[in-house]
Amino acid sequence: MRTRVKICGLTRIEDALQAVNSGADAIGLVFYEPSPRYVDIAKAREIAAQIPAFVTVTALFVNPSKEQVEQVLSEVRIDLLQFHGQEPGEFCRQFGRNYIKAVPMREETDLVQIAAEFHDCSGLLLDTYKPGVPGGTGETFNWQWIPQTFAKPIILAGGLTPENAGQAIEAVHPWALDVSGGVEASKGIKSAEKISRFMQEVMRRV
């Protein structure tokens, strides 16, 4: 069984189809306006409508209002919510949808306590901590901070590229990798060649 892959920050249909046709298990749409990967509801609907069954359409939020999440859920085909800010557990679970929670990783991060707060999440997404930047940093963190066995599925993120994807799998054995900047040609624009190479590196580790 291979490591799952989510390709995040898609802003164009052709990039989303490239991700799907290269074997990605999930795509991510960023509903966070300051991001260069932000998509509005109209664009998100267009992209999501092209995604076939069994590929998970993920909606990424950073400290959204309840109303913003509800609006996206009512207008776009969304299979999974991703909360990438300081949202508490009660906020994340109020929508009655599957969700993953991003954790900004520091050496002292208490993953056991976080897993208890988000006991009903579908996975913890471990990302690089950078003050003032909620995500999409393009930087890795020290993977040795991640326990080898853990109660929740681990989704590894932060600075992943075609060059380090294989090493990440061998070091961390995560449930999934989540990549954004590492498969881009420029911010918000994906590179077909990098997506394809990233997926090949993952598939070589089956």
Ligand SMILES: O=C(O)c1ccccc1N[C@@H]1O[C@H](COP(=O)(O)O)[C@@H](O)[C@H]1O
């Ligand atoms: O991609 C963004 O712009 C973004 C903005 C705000 C929060 C999260 C964001 N992206 C997520 O960050 C991680 C790591 O990204 P990268 O591979 O280091 O570029 C990933 O989960 C993205 O989905």
